[in-house]
Amino acid sequence: MYKFIKKHKKVVILLGLLVFLVGCKSVIDPKTREVLEQYVIRLSDKFPFGKEGYGWFATFIVWPVAQMFNFAAKYTGAFWSLIIVTILIDLAKMPSTIKSTIQQQKMTALQPEVNRIKEKFRGRDDKQAKMLEATEIQKLYDKHEINMLGSLIPTFLQLPIILAVFQAVQRADLIINGEFLGQSLKGTPKEGFATGNVVYIGIFIGMTIAQIASTYLPIYLEKQKNKNRPKVAQEGPNSQGMMLFSVGMVVLLAFTWNIGMSVYWGISALTRLAQTLYVKYAHTDKKKK
DSSP states (O other): OHHHHHHTHHHHHHHHHHHHHHHSOOOBOTTTOSBOGGGOBOTTOOOOTTOTTOOHHIIIIIHHHHHHHHHHHHHHOHHHHHHHHHHHHHHHHHHHHHHHHHHHHHHHHTHHHHHHHHHHTTTOOSHHHHHHHHHHHHHHHHHTTOOTTTTTHHHHHHHHHHHHHHHHHHHBHHHHTOEETTEETTSOHHHHHHHTOHHHHHHHHHHHHHHHHHHHHHHHHHHHHHTTSOOOOOOSSOHHHHHHHHHHHHHHHHTTSOHHHHHHHHHHHHHHHHHHHHIIIIIIHHHHO
16 A cells, blocks of 8 residues: 555545545535535635534635635736635645655665565565565665655645645635636536637646646656666556546546636646656756766
8 A cells, every 4th residue: 555655646646635525515506516605705704713514624724725815816816816826835835745756756766776675585475584675675765865754744744735725716706706818717618618618628728738747747757767777667556557547537527617627727737847847957957966
């Protein structure tokens, strides 16, 4: 389980998001596909402590984030509010994201040495051999200052923030009632393709391209870095297959969500793309020099 989580952090985040959405109380009217009136968060609303229908997560995490969107939208409009607040939140998460990424890169680079240690103890199933193998691997990680949980803890700490932003975009009054190029952000890409709405179609296609780019850029950079190294045997499910699954799920779900959600997913993907390039050129390459 640990190895799977380590190799597929983004997939784990997505699946965690989906599980949460299935288990949480729906704020969307199944008939109108709009947010139920009692769950809309307005800029003039008082802090909802003790308010019916507001659990601790909605009160202390979703509500403040939604009000950030509302406040920015009041001065910039809904579209730019989505961009500004999403970037600010991603910048706040950036230090832990960079730390997690660097730890993951170190573990990937050391995989050939880890494999050599495992090969040394291949065929030995006794308890002593297992302990010696684990000790040697841990010494290797300690030597290179790698924390086995260092790349996982930030991932799970960020999950509540991702969930909060997701809900806030759906519930912030000035976002769900906002417009972009004269088009309501309440509409869905599905409606856009049915009616030929070029704004909806353009936003959805842009979001899809951003998702694909942010998902496959790390894979491409990893291949380029390791092209002259001995190939490492893959463990567990095919990573590219899992990445394709995660992108497909986002695109499929976004097809029926309001277009404001597509803007959020697209901007979030672009910030991940920027973070990947930042880690590559400002940290990894700098250390080589």
